[in-house]
Amino acid sequence: MSGGGRRGWLRLADVMVATLLGFFVFAPLAVLVLLSLTEEWGRAFRGGLTLRWLLEVPNAFGAAIAHSVLIAGVTMAATLLMSAMVAYGVLTRRVHGPILVDTLVMTPLTIPYIVLGLALILAFKAPPFRLHGTVWLLLIGHLMIAMPLGYRTTQAVMEATDLSLVEAARSLGASEWTAVRRVILPLIAPGLVAASLLAFVTSLQNYSLSFMIAPERYKLAPLEIFTYVFAETGAYSNYNLAAAVSLCMMLVLLSALGVVRWLTGQSWHENINV
Amino acid sequence: MERYLEVRGLWKSFGPVLALHDVSFAVERNEFFTLLGPSGCGKTTLLRCVAGFEQADAGEIAVEGHDMRFDPPEKRDVGFVFQRYALFPTMTAYRNVAFGLEMRGLHGAELDRRVQEALDLVRLRGLEHRRPRELSGGQQQRVAVARALVIRPRLLLMDEPLSNLDAKLRQEMRTEIRRIQKETGITTLYVTHDQEEAFSLSDRILVMDAGRVQQIGTHAELYFQPANGFVADFIGQANRLPGEVVAAQVEETTVRVLGETLRLPRRPGLAPGQRVFVSVRPEHVRLAVCPGDSCLKGRVRQRQFLGPFLRYFVDIGGAEVVADISGITLDGLASLPQEGDNVTVGFSPHDCTLLEA
Amino acid sequence: MDAARALPRVGVTAPGRAASVAKSWIWLGLLLAPFLLFVVYPFAALVKTSVVTPTGAFTLRFYQDLFAIPRYLDKTWNTLAIAALTTTLSLLLGVPLSFYLWKRQFPGKRILVNLLVIPYMTPNYILALAIIFLFGQNGALAFALRRLLIDPEYRLPFNILFTYHGILAVFIFHSLTLVVFLVLALLAGIEPEYEEAARSLGASSLTAIRRVVLPMAVPAIAGAGVLVFSRVMVDYVVISLMGGYRYATLAVEVVNRYFGYLTYELAAALAVFLSTMTMAIMYGYLYWFRWRRRA
Numbered sequence: 001m002s003g004g005g006r007r008g009w010l011r012l013a014d015v016m017v018a019t020l021l022g023f024f025v026f027a028p029l030a031v032l033v034l035l036s037l038t039e040e041w042g043r044a045f046r047g048g049l050t051l052r053w054l055l056e057v058p059n060a061f062g063a064a065i066a067h068s069v070l071i072a073g074v075t076m077a078a079t080l081l082m083s084a085m086v087a088y089g090v091l092t093r094r095v096h097g098p099i100l101v102d103t104l105v106m107t108p109l110t111i112p113y114i115v116l117g118l119a120l121i122l123a124f125k126a127p128p129f130r131l132h133g134t135v136w137l138l139l140i141g142h143l144m145i146a147m148p149l150g151y152r153t154t155q156a157v158m159e160a161t162d163l164s165l166v167e168a169a170r171s172l173g174a175s176e177w178t179a180v181r182r183v184i185l186p187l188i189a190p191g192l193v194a195a196s197l198l199a200f201v202t203s204l205q206n207y208s209l210s211f212m213i214a215p216e217r218y219k220l221a222p223l224e225i226f227t228y229v230f231a232e233t234g235a236y237s238n239y240n241l242a243a244a245v246s247l248c249m250m251l252v253l254l255s256a257l258g259v260v261r262w263l264t265g266q267s268w269h270e271n272i273n274v
Numbered sequence: 275m276e277r278y279l280e281v282r283g284l285w286k287s288f289g290p291v292l293a294l295h296d297v298s299f300a301v302e303r304n305e306f307f308t309l310l311g312p313s314g315c316g317k318t319t320l321l322r323c324v325a326g327f328e329q330a331d332a333g334e335i336a337v338e339g340h341d342m343r344f345d346p347p348e349k350r351d352v353g354f355v356f357q358r359y360a361l362f363p364t365m366t367a368y369r370n371v372a373f374g375l376e377m378r379g380l381h382g383a384e385l386d387r388r389v390q391e392a393l394d395l396v397r398l399r400g401l402e403h404r405r406p407r408e409l410s411g412g413q414q415q416r417v418a419v420a421r422a423l424v425i426r427p428r429l430l431l432m433d434e435p436l437s438n439l440d441a442k443l444r445q446e447m448r449t450e451i452r453r454i455q456k457e458t459g460i461t462t463l464y465v466t467h468d469q470e471e472a473f474s475l476s477d478r479i480l481v482m483d484a485g486r487v488q489q490i491g492t493h494a495e496l497y498f499q500p501a502n503g504f505v506a507d508f509i510g511q512a513n514r515l516p517g518e519v520v521a522a523q524v525e526e527t528t529v530r531v532l533g534e535t536l537r538l539p540r541r542p543g544l545a546p547g548q549r550v551f552v553s554v555r556p557e558h559v560r561l562a563v564c565p566g567d568s569c570l571k572g573r574v575r576q577r578q579f580l581g582p583f584l585r586y587f588v589d590i591g592g593a594e595v596v597a598d599i600s601g602i603t604l605d606g607l608a609s610l611p612q613e614g615d616n617v618t619v620g621f622s623p624h625d626c627t628l629l630e631a
Numbered sequence: 632m633d634a635a636r637a638l639p640r641v642g643v644t645a646p647g648r649a650a651s652v653a654k655s656w657i658w659l660g661l662l663l664a665p666f667l668l669f670v671v672y673p674f675a676a677l678v679k680t681s682v683v684t685p686t687g688a689f690t691l692r693f694y695q696d697l698f699a700i701p702r703y704l705d706k707t708w709n710t711l712a713i714a715a716l717t718t719t720l721s722l723l724l725g726v727p728l729s730f731y732l733w734k735r736q737f738p739g740k741r742i743l744v745n746l747l748v749i750p751y752m753t754p755n756y757i758l759a760l761a762i763i764f765l766f767g768q769n770g771a772l773a774f775a776l777r778r779l780l781i782d783p784e785y786r787l788p789f790n791i792l793f794t795y796h797g798i799l800a801v802f803i804f805h806s807l808t809l810v811v812f813l814v815l816a817l818l819a820g821i822e823p824e825y826e827e828a829a830r831s832l833g834a835s836s837l838t839a840i841r842r843v844v845l846p847m848a849v850p851a852i853a854g855a856g857v858l859v860f861s862r863v864m865v866d867y868v869v870i871s872l873m874g875g876y877r878y879a880t881l882a883v884e885v886v887n888r889y890f891g892y893l894t895y896e897l898a899a900a901l902a903v904f905l906s907t908m909t910m911a912i913m914y915g916y917l918y919w920f921r922w923r924r925r926a
């Protein structure tokens with residue numbers, strides 16, 4: 001029967017699509033896991049499982065990871081603060097998201113990181129503001145690329161929140177502050193936390209901007225990975241170690257995004273940008 | 275009686291939910307046939323099975339004797355009007371209507387003529403180049419009807435097409451749909467949960483509940499001879515008085531209701547001692563005057579003035595009977611029973627229906 | 632309505648109360664100051680650097696250089712070419728794949744689609760590393776084949792590092808999940824009724840998708856395309872990691888000019904040029920989207 005033949009082809013296509021998806025989903029993670037656990041895998045190959053590389057991550061990357069987490073953590077906190085400010089502004093009707101503000105706050109998202117980095121260097125390498133070469137400029141740069149995500153997410157959250165709830169609560173005798181704290185805050189808190197976690201992720205994984213503006217001896221995890229990669233040129237090229245630290249980073253990113261997804265209970269992907 | 279569409283023994287379940295439970299019925303050519311039932315009773319599922327969007331688990335669906343159970347939707351030649359219209363948002367009204375004709379290989383002047391004809395039929399001339407979102411709800415609804423009709427399908431299926439319109443427009447579109455159906459003579463299967471809509475449009479009505487057919491008949495049959503308690507309740511209002519069969523004679527059945535004995539027209543299959551319900555509509559209940567044998571005593575608990583009639587809630591030994599008294603005048607109001615008055619409640623045995631409990 | 636939104640509007644709860652107006656502006660200032668100071672001002676400094684000679688005179692020389700010197704034209708061309716190629720290929724692959732995933736049900740589909748999160752959020756440099764580890768001459772595939780063929784000298788017939796197709800592979804890997812995600816998200820919101828309506832009118836399943844659903848998905852597809860295009864266009868890390876200096880794009884050239892040759896003015900001009908292009912694409916899409924909505 002032709003119907004049976006068609007079904008057979010579709011089954012085959014299903015298998016192919018599933019394989020392709022499976023490859024996309026698992027291949028990068030699998031190879032990272034494999035490499036992190038193999039004795040030696042570089043120019044030469046020596047089988048056998050070991051935890052050596054993963055255990056060496058704190059040694060080799062300790063400072064870099066600490067710096068990355070510190071910067072990302074401060075960025076996250078600042079984004080949370082700004083998100084709260086935006087939410088409060090919308091609540092008290094100080095600002096109805098005028099398009100000028102939107103555009104301005106969103107600009108960093110349309111500027112390539114390399115360009116933003118160069119602009120920050122050129123603006124702050126000479127007095128009056130001499131910040132180039134300091135951690136402050138690095139932090140500022142990360143804030144600028146992460147906070148727009150917080151702004152946008154918060155705005156979306158506030159738009160989806162029925163603000164007449166405040167009036168409803170006040171008609172029942174709650175003060176404005178109580179109304180906000182007891183009714184609105186529980187509604188928007190997951191959104192605000194999600195927004196700041198996105199800021200954390202954005203900062204933690206950034207390569208290009210950090211590459212431009214990080215102080216010379218200030219190690220950051222994404223930049224550090226590269227020193228261990230270039231097998232052809234690098235003195236201490238070590239695939240295993242590079243894979244191990246990449247794997248650690250993936251785990252952090254995945255758990256952060258897992259929490260975001262769990263908090264918002266919605267598709268998170270609209271929030272990730274260029 | 276010509277069986278144009280025949281549905282026999284249809285079953286359909288979604289996992290644990292049994293949506294259709296052995297549904298059978300037949301629709302005549304040119305008939306306007308309505309599926310009526312409460313929300314979630316399986317009306318949409320039934321319609322979607324006929325259209326081929328859903329595969330029934332068992333049963334037969336045939337048009338003019340041709341079983342189309344295994345035909346894909348595009349081969350079934352049925353027009354479908356969706357509850358939310360499903361007009362293609364990227365196309366103008368004209369292109370929406372033309373779509374089905376294009377699928378049938380029509381083009382050029384012939385296509386244009388047919389489209390214009392359909393737009394004329396639904397009185398939408400002049401709006402053909404608007405996109406769906408530039409049309410009002412009623413206009414969108416007309417486009418949806420034109421789109422389904424223009425292909426001259428063997429069957430027109432409509433799933434609550436008026437439920438998205440406001441009350442006034444719904445009235446208007448009701449007359450429109452009936453006019454269009456009469457003009458085209460197309461056999462129509464219509465779904466609604468609104469009894470008034472079903473009555474005003476249909477030749478015959480199928481009442482459904484929980485996936486089962488409860489009764490098929492004309493409006494008068496459903497109203498005056500409900501087959502069971504569900505139909506009696508669902509169609510209009512009904513008082514349901516619990517009782518017990520005392521004797522089942524050749525011509526009448528004697529029933530004991532609320533301490534009184536009533537003699538009602540015979541209903542076969544009832545044996546003495548059986549629990550039953552006596553169903554009687556509020557407008558058939560009379561107060562104060564006792565016509566003789568079917569007569570109960572009670573006390574008025576509440577009286578509501580509703581314009582064309584007065585609605586009484588009468589307490590009879592713990593049970594409540596609703597009575598609608600019409601033909602009232604301003605002067606007459608005072609002489610009618612007041613709240614708290616003792617009254618006798620009566621109704622003609624011919625207006626009662628005996629239902630199995 | 633849109634015209635009203637285009638104007639800066641500071642909302643005030645109680646109309647006419649000066650204190651409230653002042654508060655609004657203070658509040659706005661608090662929100663905007665960081666962006667003015669750390670985005671707008673630096674960008675202005677960047678533009679200024681690109682139009683001022685070392686002696687302080689105004690000049691457009693550096694921009695003229697961009698369009699006159701073949702080296703820079705090459706970079707521009709490289710940038711646009713690889714962005715266009717990646718976009719085209721990942722749309723050609725991703726859109727049919729999304730529709731397939733939308734229509735078909737097979738065991739494991741839901742889980743796989745949900746797990747696409749993983750490659751989707753993997754940073755591009757880690758993805759590039761993974762691909763090098765998989766398909767490089769010292770990668771998993773090569774080692775496996777060496778074992779299998781018992782030939783320790785075996786080399787893969789293709790090179791991932793230092794090649795155009797290597798770079799392209801990473802970009803496509805990274806973009807495909809984005810396309811699938813965006814298109815699938817839109818498709819998931821399209822009621823099955825549209826397709827059913829088309830089918831009841833006589834369209835086959837494929838025709839219904841092509842004529843009815845596909846046009847409805849155009850904005851999402853275009854949006855995915857724009858995102859992919861601009862993401863590739865501004866890339867620095869993948870190209871430098873894959874060792875493709877021969878295929879250097881504008882972003883790579885910005886870094887080269889600045890760190891390699893210390894020619895700030897040219898680097899600035901290149902940077903302004905690059906961001907003008909990305910902004911044009913982003914805002915172009917946004918305006919097209921709005922116009923399409925209104926039209």
Ligand SMILES: Nc1ncnc2c1ncn2[C@@H]1O[C@H](COP(=O)(O)OP(=O)(O)OP(=O)(O)O)[C@@H](O)[C@H]1O
Nearest residue numbers: 288291292293312313314315316317318319320467
């Ligand atoms: N695709 C589906 N999956 C699971 N259950 C379904 C599906 N479609 C319908 N059902 C169930 O089948 C039953 C009948 O649904 P159906 O849509 O036919 O009701 P309906 O009579 O059209 O109701 P309404 O008047 O609310 O439209 C319901 O219990 C519903 O939950």
Ligand SMILES: [Mg+2]
Nearest residue numbers: 317318319433
């Ligand atoms: Mg329904």
